[in-house]
Amino acid sequence: EGREPLKPKPLVVEPRPVDxxxxxxxxxxxxxxxxxxxxxxxxxxxxPDSSTDPKxxxxxxxxxxxxxxxxxxxxxxxxxxxxxxxxxxxxxxxKARFAKRLLEASKIGATAGDAAVxxxxxxxxxxxxxxxxxxxxxxxxxxMIGDHYKIDTLTAKISRLSSAAATAKDAVRIRQIVEVAGNxxxxxxxxxxxxxxxRIVEVTLRVCQHPDGRPLxxxxxxxxxxxxxxxxxxxxxxxxxxxxxxxxxDEEANLVLGSHFCFDENNWAGGLPLLAKGKDEGLAQLARxxxxxxxxxxxxxxxxxxxxxxxxxxxFGPRKRPIMLRAAHWYKQAQPKLTVGPITKxxxxxxxxxxxxxxxxxx
Numbered sequence: 001e002g003r004e005p006l007k008p009k010p011l012v013v014e015p016r017p018v019d020x021x022x023x024x025x026x027x028x029x030x031x032x033x034x035x036x037x038x039x040x041x042x043x044x045x046x047x048p049d050s051s052t053d054p055k056x057x058x059x060x061x062x063x064x065x066x067x068x069x070x071x072x073x074x075x076x077x078x079x080x081x082x083x084x085x086x087x088x089x090x091x092x093x094x095k096a097r098f099a100k101r102l103l104e105a106s107k108i109g110a111t112a113g114d115a116a117v118x119x120x121x122x123x124x125x126x127x128x129x130x131x132x133x134x135x136x137x138x139x140x141x142x143x144m145i146g147d148h149y150k151i152d153t154l155t156a157k158i159s160r161l162s163s164a165a166a167t168a169k170d171a172v173r174i175r176q177i178v179e180v181a182g183n184x185x186x187x188x189x190x191x192x193x194x195x196x197x198x199r200i201v202e203v204t205l206r207v208c209q210h211p212d213g214r215p216l217x218x219x220x221x222x223x224x225x226x227x228x229x230x231x232x233x234x235x236x237x238x239x240x241x242x243x244x245x246x247x248x249x250d251e252e253a254n255l256v257l258g259s260h261f262c263f264d265e266n267n268w269a270g271g272l273p274l275l276a277k278g279k280d281e282g283l284a285q286l287a288r289x290x291x292x293x294x295x296x297x298x299x300x301x302x303x304x305x306x307x308x309x310x311x312x313x314x315x316f317g318p319r320k321r322p323i324m325l326r327a328a329h330w331y332k333q334a335q336p337k338l339t340v341g342p343i344t345k346x347x348x349x350x351x352x353x354x355x356x357x358x359x360x361x362x363x
Contacts, residue, residue, distance in 0.1 A: 064147075064148060064149055064150045065115050065119075065148055065149050065150065066149070066150055067119065067149055067150060067151060068115060068116035068119050068120070072116040073116060073119070073120050073123075075116065076114070076116040076117040076119070076120040076121075077120050077124075079117055080102070080117065080120060080121060080124065084098075084101065084102070084105075087124075087128070090128075092131070092132040092133050093132070095128040095129070095131050095132035096128065096129060096132040096133075096134060096137075098128055099124070099125040099126075099128035099129045099132065099137075099141075100125075102121045102122070102124055102125040102128075103121070103122065103125045103141065105121060106118045106121035106122050106125070115149075119145065119149055122141055122144060122145045123145065125141050126138045126139075126141035126142050126145070126160065127160070127163075129141060130160045130163065130164050131163075131164070131167075133173060133176070135160070135161070135164060135176055135177065135180040136180060138160055138164075139157050139160070139180065139184075142156045142157055142160065154184065154187060154188060154191070154193070154196065155196075157184055158184065158196070158199065158200060158203070161177065161180065161181060161184065161200070161203055162203050164177060165177050165203050165204070165206060165207040168207050168210070168213075169210065169212075170212060171212035171213075174207055174208070174210060174212050174213040174216070175216070177204065177207050178204055178207070178208065178213070178216050178220065181200050181201075181203065181204040182204075182223075184200050185197045185200050185201065185223065185227070188200060189227060189230060192234060194227060194228075194230065194231035194234065195231075197227050198224065198227055198228070198231075201220060201223060201224045201227065204220050205217065205220055205221065205224075208220055233260075236256055237256060237257060237260050239253075239256075240252075240253040240254075240256040240257040240260075241253075241257065244257065248277075249277060251277065251278055251279040252278075252279050254274045254275070254277040254278040254279070255274075255275065255278030255279040255280050255283070257271075257274050258271045258272070258273075258274030258275035258276075258277075258278050258283075258287070259271070259275070259278075259283075259319070261274065262275060262322065262326075263318070263319050263322040263323070264322075266322065268326070272287045272290055272291055273287070273291065275287035276288045276291055282311060282314075283311070286304075286307055286308060286311060289304060289307065290304065295330070295333070298334045298337045298338065301330050301331075301333045301334040302330070302331065302334050302343065302346075302347065304330045305327045305328075305329075305330035305331040305333075305334065305347075305350070306327075307327075308323060308324075308326045308327035308330065309324070309327040309350060311323050311327075312324040312326075312327055321357075321358050324354050324357065324358055325354065325358060327350070327354065328350075328351055328354040328355075328358075331347050331350055331351050331354075332351065334347060335347050335348070335351065
């Protein structure tokens with residue numbers, strides 16, 4: 001009683017800030033089969049309204065609720081404080097307990113039917129979890145909000161992370177900040193939001209300035225270099241896509257995009273036609289061998305494998321491993337059809353060497 005009410009930072013809502021990196025979708029995967037009808041042959045029923053049913057499944061983007069207005073949220077907070085009392089000045093453990101009460105209350109009865117009260121309860125809970133030292137549950141709570149309301153969960157998590165990082169002073173807390181930040185970075189990179197990933201890195205580096213965080217600083221700095229390299233590579237790929245839209249015969253663009261498909265995504269079917277028109281004559285020749293005159297017998301399979309092996313011996317950097325594995329692919333095609341003899345020993349030895357050098361199971 002008599003405590004000052006705690007006001008956790010509100011979540012950041014849509015619209016999402018746009019990274020400077022131009023984002024285009026990756027090549028589409030094969031279409032998913034349609035969901036089968038129910039047993040009576042009728043379409044399945046629509047899921048229950050998640051705003052009133054706590055067991056409802058997450059809603060699709062166009063079904064999600066808008067974030068309540070500031071006025072609606074203020075009124076909701078007053079109702080929450082009248083019902084549950086003030087929650088300022090609590091210990092970390094009591095903050096977590098209070099947050100759990102709010103989270104449970106947001107799922108039941110009339111509360112679940114009031115979109116503003118429900119949103120505010122989850123928002124306050126996520127802030128209290130973060131202040132109480134449990135960032136993972138704080139982020140899980142934000143994901144729950146994102147299941148039903150139109151928020152940018154990644155940006156909301158960064159907001160919570162920044163607030164928590166500003167008060168992290170001990171080794172345990174700092175380590176947790178760095179760990180959850182790493183997961184957020186992975187999420188941002190997967191979405192091709194490289195500028196966002198770099199913002200998270202900067203937050204993490206700041207917390208690592210504390211004496212207890214210095215042992216972690218080198219790994220975070222290395223991650224920043226890695227992200228910048230990924231961003232640069234991604235931008236090169238997007239530039240190549242644009243060039244090929246204007247000129248399908250652009251040799252440099254064909255090489256960049258073909259190399260990406262073959263060496264980064266192991267998509268040789270999509271990449272070989274591009275490599276065949278690319279600027280690298282050695283790769284173009286091998287690609288044409290596969291496309292225009294695919295191997296018809298064991299001797300030709302081994303010949304093609306030897307050619308890729310020779311190319312791998314000249315390659316360096318990240319390109320070397322996938323080219324070596326392409327040689328292994330063709331050696332593997334020939335291996336079951338060979339009888340005992342010098343050629344068999346040649347193929348077996350090459351496959352063993354490739355497996356050792358690449359530390360990969362050869363398919």
